[in-house]
Amino acid sequence: MSKAFISAVCMTKIGRHFKLGIKNLIHEVTACMEEKIGSRPDYLIVASTFSALQTHQLDVASIATQYLGWSNIPSIRVETGETSGIAALELAQYIVRSGAASKVLVIGVEKMTEYPSNKVNADYAKILDYDTEYVRNITPPSYAALVMKEYMRKYGATRDDIAEWPVKMHANAVNNPYAQLRFPVSKEAVSNAMVISEPITLLDAFPIGDGAAAVLVTNESARSKDALEIVATAAATAPPLYLREDITELPATKAAWASLKRKLDACKLSEVALQVHDSYSIYGILALEAVGISEKGKACQVIPNLEYLNVGGGLKARGHPVGATGLYQVAETYELMLEGFAGKQYGGEYALIHSMSGSDYNARLALLRRW
Amino acid sequence: MLEGFKILSRPEARVGVLGWGAYIPRQRLRASEIAGLWGFEPSIIKALWIEEKAVAAADEDAVTMGWYAAKSAITRAGVDPQEIGAVFVGTESKPYAVKPSATIIADALNVSSKKLSTDMEFACRAGSEGLRIATALVASGTIKYGLAIGSDTAQANPGDVLELTASSGAAAYVVGPAEEAAARFEGMVTYITDTPDFWRRDCSHYPLHGEGFTGDPAYFHHIMTSVKMLMEELGLRPEDFDYAVFHQPNGKFPLRVGKKLGFPKEKILPGIVTPWIGNTYNASALLGLAKVLDSAKPGQRILVAPFGSGAGSDAMSIIVTDRIIERQEKAPKVEELIARKKYISYAQYARSRHIIRRIV
Amino acid sequence: MKHSISIFWRNRESHYRIKITKCNVCGKLAYFGRDRCPHCGSRDVTVIESEGKGTLVNFTVSYYRREGDEEHLPRIIGLVKLDEGITVPGEIVDIDPSEVKEGIRVEAVLRRYSSDDPYGLIYYGLKFIPILKK
Numbered sequence: 001m002s003k004a005f006i007s008a009v010c011m012t013k014i015g016r017h018f019k020l021g022i023k024n025l026i027h028e029v030t031a032c033m034e035e036k037i038g039s040r041p042d043y044l045i046v047a048s049t050f051s052a053l054q055t056h057q058l059d060v061a062s063i064a065t066q067y068l069g070w071s072n073i074p075s076i077r078v079e080t081g082e083t084s085g086i087a088a089l090e091l092a093q094y095i096v097r098s099g100a101a102s103k104v105l106v107i108g109v110e111k112m113t114e115y116p117s118n119k120v121n122a123d124y125a126k127i128l129d130y131d132t133e134y135v136r137n138i139t140p141p142s143y144a145a146l147v148m149k150e151y152m153r154k155y156g157a158t159r160d161d162i163a164e165w166p167v168k169m170h171a172n173a174v175n176n177p178y179a180q181l182r183f184p185v186s187k188e189a190v191s192n193a194m195v196i197s198e199p200i201t202l203l204d205a206f207p208i209g210d211g212a213a214a215v216l217v218t219n220e221s222a223r224s225k226d227a228l229e230i231v232a233t234a235a236a237t238a239p240p241l242y243l244r245e246d247i248t249e250l251p252a253t254k255a256a257w258a259s260l261k262r263k264l265d266a267c268k269l270s271e272v273a274l275q276v277h278d279s280y281s282i283y284g285i286l287a288l289e290a291v292g293i294s295e296k297g298k299a300c301q302v303i304p305n306l307e308y309l310n311v312g313g314g315l316k317a318r319g320h321p322v323g324a325t326g327l328y329q330v331a332e333t334y335e336l337m338l339e340g341f342a343g344k345q346y347g348g349e350y351a352l353i354h355s356m357s358g359s360d361y362n363a364r365l366a367l368l369r370r371w
Numbered sequence: 372m373l374e375g376f377k378i379l380s381r382p383e384a385r386v387g388v389l390g391w392g393a394y395i396p397r398q399r400l401r402a403s404e405i406a407g408l409w410g411f412e413p414s415i416i417k418a419l420w421i422e423e424k425a426v427a428a429a430d431e432d433a434v435t436m437g438w439y440a441a442k443s444a445i446t447r448a449g450v451d452p453q454e455i456g457a458v459f460v461g462t463e464s465k466p467y468a469v470k471p472s473a474t475i476i477a478d479a480l481n482v483s484s485k486k487l488s489t490d491m492e493f494a495c496r497a498g499s500e501g502l503r504i505a506t507a508l509v510a511s512g513t514i515k516y517g518l519a520i521g522s523d524t525a526q527a528n529p530g531d532v533l534e535l536t537a538s539s540g541a542a543a544y545v546v547g548p549a550e551e552a553a554a555r556f557e558g559m560v561t562y563i564t565d566t567p568d569f570w571r572r573d574c575s576h577y578p579l580h581g582e583g584f585t586g587d588p589a590y591f592h593h594i595m596t597s598v599k600m601l602m603e604e605l606g607l608r609p610e611d612f613d614y615a616v617f618h619q620p621n622g623k624f625p626l627r628v629g630k631k632l633g634f635p636k637e638k639i640l641p642g643i644v645t646p647w648i649g650n651t652y653n654a655s656a657l658l659g660l661a662k663v664l665d666s667a668k669p670g671q672r673i674l675v676a677p678f679g680s681g682a683g684s685d686a687m688s689i690i691v692t693d694r695i696i697e698r699q700e701k702a703p704k705v706e707e708l709i710a711r712k713k714y715i716s717y718a719q720y721a722r723s724r725h726i727i728r729r730i731v
Numbered sequence: 732m733k734h735s736i737s738i739f740w741r742n743r744e745s746h747y748r749i750k751i752t753k754c755n756v757c758g759k760l761a762y763f764g765r766d767r768c769p770h771c772g773s774r775d776v777t778v779i780e781s782e783g784k785g786t787l788v789n790f791t792v793s794y795y796r797r798e799g800d801e802e803h804l805p806r807i808i809g810l811v812k813l814d815e816g817i818t819v820p821g822e823i824v825d826i827d828p829s830e831v832k833e834g835i836r837v838e839a840v841l842r843r844y845s846s847d848d849p850y851g852l853i854y855y856g857l858k859f860i861p862i863l864k865k
Contacts, residue, residue: 122797131742132763135844135854138820142808145791197793197808239769242762242810242820247789397825429802430824430843434855438841466853475855479747479841703863711863713827722802731799731848 004093005371007103007216007224008036009331014180014211014319016113022048022055023067025109025212030068033105033214037224041105041216043095044068044075047088048323051077053123054114064107081127081357082279083235084108085213085326086364090233092217102222108324109212120208124322127358129240141205141280143241143359145197148282151248152199155297159199163190164303165281166203166316173313175343178328180209180319204281204316211321213328223371226338228351231367234260241359250283252363253290253356260365264350269293273308273336273351275329278315287354311342326355330366337370382510383503383559387552388689389450389516390545390698392443393661394436395648395708398426400720402535408717409530419535420622424649425712426720427524427539433462434472436541437522438479440654443702444518445480447553448545452480455545456514457487457505461497461653463571464524465490476520487514494569495618496679497521498542498653503559503685505546516547521653521677524724528577536621538649542657553695554664554673556687558605562597563683570681576726585620585680593684594618594628594676601674601686609633612688613671616642616659618678620650625659634674641666642675647709660689662705669693734847739854746856749781749839751817760817783839784862785813792828799845807831811859825860836862 010032012025020028026046046061057063061075080087085108092104112120125139151157166185173179185203193201217230236259238244238252264272270293278284288299293306303309312318312332315325333351335341349370356363401423402416416422427436437460445452460473473488487508491497498521505517520543527537549555568589569580581589594617602608609615615634617625622645629639642659651658656677663673671691678684721727744750745764752761754768755775761768764778790809800806807823809831823831824842837859844854 118796118798118800121795122799125797130738131745133820135739135746136820136856137803137806137822137844138808139793139795139797141795142791142793142806143820145793146789146808146810149791150789195792195794197791197795199791242818243769247810428824428842430858432843432853434853435841435843478743479855481748707863725802729801 002097002099003220004096004230005218005220005223005227006230006330006334006368007218007222007227008033009334010036010214011178011328011331012212013178014209014321017210018113020210022051022057022060022109022111023064025210026064026067026107029107029212029214033216037216040070040073041103042073042101043104044070044073045088045092045104045106046075046077047084047106047108047327048077048110049079049081049084050110050112050123050322053126054120055111079323080362082277082322083326083355083357083362083364084323085329086233086353086355086366087235089215089217089326089330089366090235090364093230093233096217096219102219104217105214106217106327107212107214108327110321110323111210112208112321113210117208127361132240140358141197141200144280144282145200147247147359148199151282151286154248157297157300159191160187161300162281162285163187164300165278165284166190168303169278169310169314169316172311172342173317176312176318179313179317180207181313181317200280206279206315206320209319209321211319211324211328213324213331215327215330227371228334228337228368229371231369232260232263233364233366235362235364237362238360240361248286250286250290250356250360250363252360253287253354256363256365257291260367263367270302270306271348273333273346273348274306275310275333276354277356278310279320281316283356284314287356291352291354308336308344308346311336311344326353326364329353329355333368381558383506383556385549386506386509386546387549387555387692388544388664389547389551389553390444390446390448391661391664392440392447392543392702393658393705393708394439394541396425396427396431396436396539397711397713398428398715398719398723399423399712400426400715400717404717405535411532416535420646421536421649422646424536424538425540425651426715426723429723429725431539432466432524433460433464433522433541434466434475436539437472437520437543438476440522440541440543441476441480441518441520444543444545447698447701448547450516450545450547452482455482455486455516455518457508457517458482459488459501459505459518460490460520460522461493461499461501462490462522463492463494463497463652464526482518493683494679494681495652495655496677496683496685498657499677499685502544502546503561506556506559509546509548516545519544519546521657523652523654525650525652526571526577529726533580536645536650538651540648540651540654540658542654542661544657552692553698554689554691557690558601559685559687560597560601560604561683561685562593562600564593566682568680568682589680589682590620590624590678591628591631593682594678595632597684597686598632598674598676601688605688607688611672612638612674614642614663614667614673615639616656616663616673616675618656618676619643619645619659620655622646644705644709658705664695665699665704665706667691667695669695732847732851734852734854736852739852747841749783749813749819749857751779751781751815753777753779760815762817762819781813781815783857785811785837787823787831787833787835787837788812788818789833790823790831809859811837822858824858838862
């Protein structure tokens with residue numbers, strides 16, 4: 001199979017950008033990309049989870065293409081809940097591998113601040129099944145809370161153990177110029193923060209923010225000098241939470257990882273640059289366990305030792321402009337492996353990106369390798 | 372044959388109560404708190420004999436409460452809901468002004484779609500009218516079983532004396548052939564006139580009432596007339612009854628009307644529920660009846676006289692059968708529901724009953 | 732109009748009564764009336780009804796605020812293991828957050844799920860309360 005590469009990345013600062021709409025964010029990240037690559041891509045993929053609900057825009061990819069003045073270029077909008085960014089990467093990779101295009105620009109963009117939070121929260125909950133969960137008042141944070149409680153009961157983890165996660169995420173984000181939240185937090189602050197759905201507090205959960213990140217996926221001939229190879233991607237879907245025997249397992253993540261694992265040459269997983277989906281602290285912890293970084297129930301203990309984990313601050317502190325998040329994960333990894341990012345430099349060969357939607361309703365992984 | 376049981380060729384004598392059910396919400400607001408907020412002289416709560424009232428939660432309404440009472444009634448009756456041929460909901464707090472509550476409850480309980488069904492309004496006695504109509508449908512052979520529900524989240528103008536008592540609750544009755552009944556009807560009489568003692572105009576949130584006028588010309592006149600008519604038709608006297616259950620807007624009125632009719636206090640008290648749960652409007656007398664049925668013994672005779680403003684009263688004589696014993700424990704009893712309580716503040720009551728003006 | 736008529740109406744039996752889909756191929760049970768087994772994908776299924784009684788196995792007290800939640804927060808969201816053997820998610824009501832614990836016996840009751848105020852539809856469905864009749 002022919003190869004696919006990440007040849008350039010761009011990110012915008014994540015925050016509440018009331019002056020910037022979807023088009024402005026796309027323009028900003030594309031302008032950055034144009035400075036880096038000069039020529040136009042052959043294909044545009046836009047990952048945006050909430051564009052239809054929050055900005056009333058269907059077919060945001062075509063509208064973006066029109067706005068960019070790239071009218072003849074084909075474009076697709078991708079939406080797979082919270083994993084839309086990596087799904088877009090997955091798609092771009094197939095387009096390039098198939099020979100249909102040589103340069104695919106993937107833009108993840110999200111506006112989460114067009115409405116007050118009670119409407120954003122309502123829309124976010126639509127990643128769950130509308131009939132069996134949403135109309136019955138089940139929401140993503142309440143599911144995450146049930147998972148966290150079950151994990152604490154089953155493995156004896158304490159509130160403070162789990163607080164290791166946001167403490168590390170915030171420490172990492174202090175050095176990330178694109179992060180939404182750039183202040184350290186203590187374990188005490190995590191426990192004392194406002195409760196969202198107990199035991200989950202505000203400091204366990206991602207902030208609401210806008211952002212755009214772009215990744216240029218190319219074939220070998222259009223590859224830039226500084227490139228990462230997309231070794232492989234994997235995706236899987238899992239049953240709803242209430243059908244699972246053990247809600248502390250991430251079945252989609254595990255299934256996706258199983259198919260990707262064989263591609264990782266024998267190297268220590270704990271040395272791989274890792275980006276995992278920590279919409280809530282507990283999910284970041286479970287993701288580490290799902291890919292085998294630690295045994296079940298023990299991830300809290302290894303968090304402080306993982307130097308290349310969520311270097312940008314993860315969803316928790318870098319932020320989670322939902323459709324763009326996967327591409328922020330990729331962009332941070334690219335910079336980390338090439339010039340360095342957020343005060344860190346990674347000299348290793350592989351990077352693993354993990355994205356998931358809700359309580360792992362779908363999971364998408366990307367394995368990247370230094371070229 | 373039970374002693375004192377008079378068989379008459381009245382249609383309702385072919386019919387009886389197969390099952391009864393009750394529902395009282397968990398929240399309680401003390402009358403003293405309402406009185407204190409609105410500047411009532413504190414002894415009013417003793418004068419009315421009202422201690423506290425039941426308040427439906429924000430996610431409850433006449434449909435949800437009626438559903439629970441009906442489910443219990445069906446369980447006690449032991450009938451297949453597919454054999455119920457009529458569902459009537461008597462209420463003055465319909466969630467929809469147009470769109471029957473009865474069809475929601477019916478589908479939620481898997482009642483046959485081939486049925487008669489409607490919501491009915493007659494202030495506090497529509498549930499009782501539904502009971503009479505369901506009984507007549509059974510008696511005429513039109514249906515096999517009927518379900519009559521009285522359910523309200525009663526409204527009262529904040530600051531009005533009625534707010535001390537207006538509360539939430541539901542009662543339901545499955546009626547059918549007397550041979551299957553836990554309590555059979557001996558006779559029913561209804562007396563109705565155009566007497567505007569209490570009303571609520573279309574689109575008004577709260578009712579208005581004539582205060583004193585709601586007494587003698589309305590409550591007392593209609594109940595006493597219907598009860599006297601019934602006793603005369605059946606050739607019965609107060610001594611023939613073991614219980615007298617009346618519509619109970621407060622704790623005092625049923626005692627007073629019962630006394631005027633010649634019933635001793637001891638026969639009235641068992642059917643009184645209002646002092647602890649408030650006036651549940653369409654469920655008022657019917658919850659009193661349910662409470663009596665929860666512990667009545669075979670052969671006992673019960674008088675029940677609901678009243679509804681506008682105005683009218685039904686008087687019914689019911690005789691308990693052997694079948695009641697095995698059905699009493701099959702669903703929550705009124706006393707158990709009264710005992711299930713959590714005290715709330717006036718503010719929580721206002722939130723629960725959606726009476727705070729806000730943008731939704 | 733925020734609440735759709737048809738979306739809820741066509742599934743009302745599953746909201747008004749606890750419907751369980753039993754797969755005739757893999758034998759597993761699943762919450763909600765369905766045309767297919769969500770475990771194995773088979774179309775050979777039978778929909779049965781639960782009695783609505785079970786045990787609370789997990790819960791959380793949620794302050795997460797969506798439009799229309801104002802009168803109902805905090806909500807208690809839990810997982811109930813029905814006596815029939817399967818677990819369903821649901822709201823637990825008529826109990827204080829401080830009183831909820833795992834292991835309590837619950838029964839399903841009809842409540843308002845939400846209402847499209849002031850003029851739209853009310854969605855009714857089952858929530859769980861501590862069992863009234865032991």
